[in-house]
Amino acid sequence: MNGSSIPIFLAKLNIAKRGHFATLKINNTKTNLKLIEMFEEIGIIRGYHILDDDRIKVFFRYIEGSFGIFAKIIQISKSGRRVYADVLDLYRLKKKWGNSIFIVSTSYGLMFDGDCLRNNIGGEVIIQIVM
Numbered sequence: 001m002n003g004s005s006i007p008i009f010l011a012k013l014n015i016a017k018r019g020h021f022a023t024l025k026i027n028n029t030k031t032n033l034k035l036i037e038m039f040e041e042i043g044i045i046r047g048y049h050i051l052d053d054d055r056i057k058v059f060f061r062y063i064e065g066s067f068g069i070f071a072k073i074i075q076i077s078k079s080g081r082r083v084y085a086d087v088l089d090l091y092r093l094k095k096k097w098g099n100s101i102f103i104v105s106t107s108y109g110l111m112f113d114g115d116c117l118r119n120n121i122g123g124e125v126i127i128q129i130v131m
Contacts, residue, residue: 005029010073024058034110044069071130086122103127
């Protein structure tokens with residue numbers, strides 16, 4: 001996990017969502033690209049385009065009435081405080097935050113909490129997406 005790119009990326013996403021931006025440009029890193037692909041998979045963004053200047057242009061998705069798909073995105077595990085969860089902890093997180101999606105860094109790469117539960121895998125909880 002790249003400690004410096006994730007907080008900047010998440011802060012830009014939250015600010016762009018509050019400001020109802022149509023697009024956002026972020027740095028092109030492996031982690032950011034994987035997160036963008038995951039966000040596109042669950043429908044938070046419409047798509048993305050990799051630009052020539054080593055940046056990624058992200059296109060936001062809004063529903064009728066200019067409301068965003070997500071309420072906010074929170075970084076759970078930070079460089080000073082890592083948060084690890086086994087399968088039982090993930091079940092507890094899902095029970096407590098039923099309307100949230102968690103992104104977990106596992107030995108198999110970044111995965112959604114539902115995929116971790118299906119495959120019986122734990123890992124470092126990186127991001128919480130509050131819907």
